Amino acid sequence: MTKIRKSIESALKKEYDAIIIGGGYYGVMLAYEAARRGIKTLLLEKNDFGSATSFNSLRIIHGGLRYLQSLDLHRFKESVAERKWFLKNFPKLTEPIACIMPLYNKGVKRTSILKIALKLNDTLSFSRNKNVNNENRINSGKVVPANEVRKLFPDIYLNGLAGGALWYDGSIPDSQIVLMEILKTSANNGCTPINYMEVKDILKNGDKISGVVALDSESGNEYKFKSNIVINATGPWSRTLAQYFHKDFKNLFKYSIATNVLFDRKQLSSYALAVTPPKKDARTYFIRPWKGKFLAGTIHEPWNKLSEFPMPTEKSLSDFIDDLNLSLPNLNLKRSEILQIYSGLLPAKYEGDDELAVREVIINHKKYGGPDGLYSLSGVKLTTSRLVAEKVLSAIFDKNIINSVKKLTFPVSSDLEYGRFDFDWNPEKDKRNWQDVLKYKIENEYVVHLSDLLLRRTTIGDNPGNALNVAREICKLFEWNSEEELAEIEKLKDYYKKRGYQKLINKEGKV
Numbered sequence: 001m002t003k004i005r006k007s008i009e010s011a012l013k014k015e016y017d018a019i020i021i022g023g024g025y026y027g028v029m030l031a032y033e034a035a036r037r038g039i040k041t042l043l044l045e046k047n048d049f050g051s052a053t054s055f056n057s058l059r060i061i062h063g064g065l066r067y068l069q070s071l072d073l074h075r076f077k078e079s080v081a082e083r084k085w086f087l088k089n090f091p092k093l094t095e096p097i098a099c100i101m102p103l104y105n106k107g108v109k110r111t112s113i114l115k116i117a118l119k120l121n122d123t124l125s126f127s128r129n130k131n132v133n134n135e136n137r138i139n140s141g142k143v144v145p146a147n148e149v150r151k152l153f154p155d156i157y158l159n160g161l162a163g164g165a166l167w168y169d170g171s172i173p174d175s176q177i178v179l180m181e182i183l184k185t186s187a188n189n190g191c192t193p194i195n196y197m198e199v200k201d202i203l204k205n206g207d208k209i210s211g212v213v214a215l216d217s218e219s220g221n222e223y224k225f226k227s228n229i230v231i232n233a234t235g236p237w238s239r240t241l242a243q244y245f246h247k248d249f250k251n252l253f254k255y256s257i258a259t260n261v262l263f264d265r266k267q268l269s270s271y272a273l274a275v276t277p278p279k280k281d282a283r284t285y286f287i288r289p290w291k292g293k294f295l296a297g298t299i300h301e302p303w304n305k306l307s308e309f310p311m312p313t314e315k316s317l318s319d320f321i322d323d324l325n326l327s328l329p330n331l332n333l334k335r336s337e338i339l340q341i342y343s344g345l346l347p348a349k350y351e352g353d354d355e356l357a358v359r360e361v362i363i364n365h366k367k368y369g370g371p372d373g374l375y376s377l378s379g380v381k382l383t384t385s386r387l388v389a390e391k392v393l394s395a396i397f398d399k400n401i402i403n404s405v406k407k408l409t410f411p412v413s414s415d416l417e418y419g420r421f422d423f424d425w426n427p428e429k430d431k432r433n434w435q436d437v438l439k440y441k442i443e444n445e446y447v448v449h450l451s452d453l454l455l456r457r458t459t460i461g462d463n464p465g466n467a468l469n470v471a472r473e474i475c476k477l478f479e480w481n482s483e484e485e486l487a488e489i490e491k492l493k494d495y496y497k498k499r500g501y502q503k504l505i506n507k508e509g510k511v
């Protein structure tokens with residue numbers, strides 16, 4: 001039993017200022033922004049924190065260059081400010097990433113147009129580096145000559161290459177660790193987080209919310225927790241819950257699926273590459289370096305329902321691989337090289353479409369004849385989740401509470417304390433006290449299952465083969481009997497199979 005399970009008992013005795021349902025980026029940021037204002041929250045997550053959509057991003061903190069294209073200056077400014085928030089608050093867990101888009105002077109992707117766009121991007125984001133550490137500064141973008149692009153990416157199409165747009169954005173390679181850091185800081189300042197606790201219903205006193213009923217998936221026990229405010233921050237689940245608690249709000253979440261794929265291939269460069277396959281109506285993909293590997297995306301497809309573990313269709317995966325091979329003729333990428341498929345549901349602009357929604361949706365159910373004290377929300381990017389949290393709390397709590405904000409800082413730790421391990425980590429060669437650090441995490445960071453520790457409290461799980469190889473040894477740090485150990489390892493294997501880890505699926509590897 002970890003600390004958090006013990007805290008169920010004390011949570012039952014308390015009355016919270018707000019109960020947050022959902023422990024993804026949006027729920028955790030709500031907990032954090034509430035903690036800064038002395039608002040006591042209970043955060044209930046039905047699986048592990050950050051294990052759904054929030055686990056599957058491309059790990060880019062978007063500064064909003066793309067919003068300039070649609071002249072959405074409001075969103076551009078919000079994104080620049082939120083990127084700065086991450087780069088400033090997590091100097092060791094975020095970094096700038098250089099991005100290159102080859103230009104062939106077709107359509108709007110011309111050197112002349114990009115020169116203006118990049119200049120505008122830098123001018124409008126003039127304060128982007130204020131109070132940001134030197135290493136995390138976002139440099140100005142520019143159009144570079146064709147030979148520079150060719151040097152970086154010799155395998156792109158060179159015919160007609162006129163240059164490349166070079167810009168910088170934010171990277172958050174271990175977004176799950178950042179989420180945990182935010183959660184831990186919130187927990188130290190008035191939030192009670194409980195994972196594996198699924199909210200099943202709301203409790204009401206007349207028209208007013210009085211709490212929730214939740215099921216502990218570990219014990220099978222049902223509990224009632226008290227609060228006059230309930231915030232439904234369940235991302236893809238938000239619409240279904242809103243409908244169950246009150247009524248359907250279509251604009252809360254029109255489903256689409258987005259996917260990135262990690263390949264067992266060396267990264268192409270330390271720069272990210274935006275490529276468009278030479279075919280009609282082609283989509284632009286992003287190939288980014290990540291842990292020395294090749295992480296590419298994003299595939300966007302329409303989707304029509306809520307899915308617990310959404311995965312792209314076989315066809316879209318193979319089309320995607322074909323597109324990448326078409327964009328880089330010598331790439332010869334194969335399906336058998338897939339290490340993990342990162343997929344999640346994102347809100348679309350229109351029902352049955354793959355174009356993403358542009359803004360967050362915040363619903364005060366009372367305004368629509370629903371329970372007093374019930375709020376639902378959905379957001380579009382993890383980049384802006386903190387800002388949306390602030391907006392949600394401002395819609396609920398008194399101005400005096402909202403405006404009296406205390407400064408909460410995040411401790412800067414060593415890589416080991418953060419749980420950052422090399423992609424090819426070898427425990428036998430690691431002379432550090434990693435066992436003590438992992439034990440500490442097991443006892444203090446709400447770890448219930450092996451997968452929580454490997455995938456979301458550390459980076460060991462980034463590499464499926466390695467994680468499965470060290471799983472048995474790591475199980476020894478828990479107080480499990482051999483049957484429980486086996487069950488935990490099987491659970492991890494199942495997870496990687498579902499994520500498309502080809503060596504497990506094809507039984508080619510030794511894992």
Ligand SMILES: Cc1cc2nc3c(=O)[nH]c(=O)nc-3n(C[C@H](O)[C@H](O)[C@H](O)COP(=O)(O)OP(=O)(O)OC[C@H]3O[C@@H](n4cnc5c(N)ncnc54)[C@H](O)[C@@H]3O)c2cc1C
Nearest residue numbers: 022024025026046052053054057058060199235344382383
């Ligand atoms: C492929 C892909 C790439 C992306 N790339 C980027 C990127 O590079 N940069 C960026 O900024 N954004 C990116 N995003 C978007 C970003 O990941 C999402 O906007 C964000 O993670 C959504 O967070 P969330 O908290 O709303 O949802 P989630 O992370 O899905 O969290 C919702 C949580 O609610 C829980 N829940 C559901 N029902 C209940 C219940 N009844 N009781 C308790 N808990 C419940 C779920 O288990 C889940 O953990 C990407 C998304 C995808 C899919």
